Amino acid sequence: MLFPLLPTTGGHGYVGKYTMDEIASRESLLKSPDFKERDGKPDFVSRFFEIRQEDPNKLTKMDIFTMCQSNIGAGSDTTAISLSAIVYNLLKHPETYRRLKEEIDKAAAQGKISNPISFKEAQELPFLQAVIKEALRLHSATGLPLARVVPEGGAMLAGKHFPEGATVGINSMGRTQKYKHLWGRRRYLAARAMA
DSSP: OOGGGSOSSHHHHHHHHHHHHHHHHHHHHHHOTTOOOOSSSOOHHHHHHHHHHHOTTTSOHHHHHHHHHHHHHHHHHHHHHHHHHHHHHHHHOHHHHHHHHHHHHHHHHTTOOOSSOOHHHHHTOHHHHHHHHHHHHHSOSOOSBOOEEOOTTOEEETTEEEOTTOEEOOBHHHHHHHTHHHHOTTOSSOHHHHO
């Protein structure tokens, strides 16, 4: 096992301890007689415990730890990349920043958003959504392929035949760079989003 070999202090140690503490806290909460289910779907940690309760051999405590720690690492990295791309592009395009600020200020004045803003409230701000999507179009948070499975009968892609069931994909960053002539690399929230 790799995890017992990782350092117990510093970055890995801190994230490992934080992960273990949060898992223990959630497990304790779920066992509490006062626990009430929240609205909507259960989060992934609750689902892990449900699966483990059904069949302890299907998902070990180490499996839960590994998946939670992976989510912390992956989530923090992509969040940092996304926020950096958004802030960078807003600073490079002050008119876009001004328009976004106006939308947020207006929504706050009308009582349409709280502090901090909720996910649902943010979804109702069309220009904010355009800013986020445009920044991620220009600078994807992942370098992973956008994989798809070839359908029944196979498919021709870029002049090559791929058999059904094959997995094909394109790197999300490469897609943006290769086709920048179609969208205009310098067009940061031009016509479609600024209208």
